Amino acid sequence: MGILRAAWVPDDDPEREWQVAADLAVSWVEQEARAQDAAAVLVLNAFGAEQHVPVLRSFAQRHSVTTPRAGRDRVGSGIGPVLAYVPDARTLDFATGLARNSSLAVVESVGLLPLGGWAAHLTALDLTRPGGESPALDDRLAEALDRLKFYGNNAYGPSFDRQQATRVLSDLHSAGLLDREVVISARAARGVSPAGLDRLRQLISGVKIR
Structure with a gap:
């Protein structure tokens, strides 16, 4: 079984601050964690990125944090919903593996990895437009x-x-x-x-x- 539910914050508004984007993803992932009675995980390209975004720093204090380099061992077993913050290809691949049989939210950075096709393939919920799924692929x-x-x-x-x-x-x-x-x-x-x-x-x- 793959990812049960997916959501994303598209990097489509230059006026949207990263704090706002992260807050949307954090809120959704914590809701998913409560619904699944499971612990959440924050996946970063590198440790320290969370320190620059207060809502991520707070999230990291409540949940596990890891990177592709650190691996799965840091988060133990029984992994639940995953939040991948501005992932590159390697980080998204790693986060997808962690989120299998659970939920995955991604904050996009088009400079690192545009994710329009990803969102369309998974019919991911666009968290900037509540209630609106991403258009499906042709x-x-x-x-x-x-x-x-x-x-x-x-x-x-x-x-x-x-x-x-x-x-x-x-x-x-x-x-x-x-x-x-x-x-x-x-x-x-x-x-x-x-x-x-x-x-x-x-x-x-x-x-x-x-």
């Missing part, structure tokens, strides 16, 4: 992403897998559906490794994009 794009997942099981390493993935990407381009960041972040939602995402970026760069 059916043709969703089908293509399933094919990309099949060929990406080995991080698009074998030449055959790269060739087939390139064919899928070319078809998406022809259909006007090849948005680099949507494809990358949607694949991140399906558990592709950071190395696989890097190679997928390279493959996309080889396809003429409108």
Whole structure:
């Protein structure tokens, strides 16, 4: 079983302060923790980031905190809802593993990892628009992403897998559906490794994009 529920705070408003974005995510994750009677976890790219955002600093005092480098051991067993704060690809992959069978909220930083495709794939709740789920992916794009997942099981390493993935990407381009960041972040939602995402970026760069 994967993630039961997902939510995000999109990085789409330059006037929105990081404290406000973090507060929206914290409120949702703590609600999920109470509903599941489980402990929450804060996942960061690096320790110390929480010290710059008061609501995260307070959250960290009540819950476990870890990073991909520190690993899962810091949070023990019985992990519940996870809050990933401005994750890069490696951190999102790690947070997704921790949130399996529970809930995941993400505060996006488009400078690190745009997450529009991730949110669409998981129909994540947009916490800046209460009650509004993110628009679902186009059916043709969703089908293509399933094919990309099949060929990406080995991080698009074998030449055959790269060739087939390139064919899928070319078809998406022809259909006007090849948005680099949507494809990358949607694949991140399906558990592709950071190395696989890097190679997928390279493959996309080889396809003429409108």
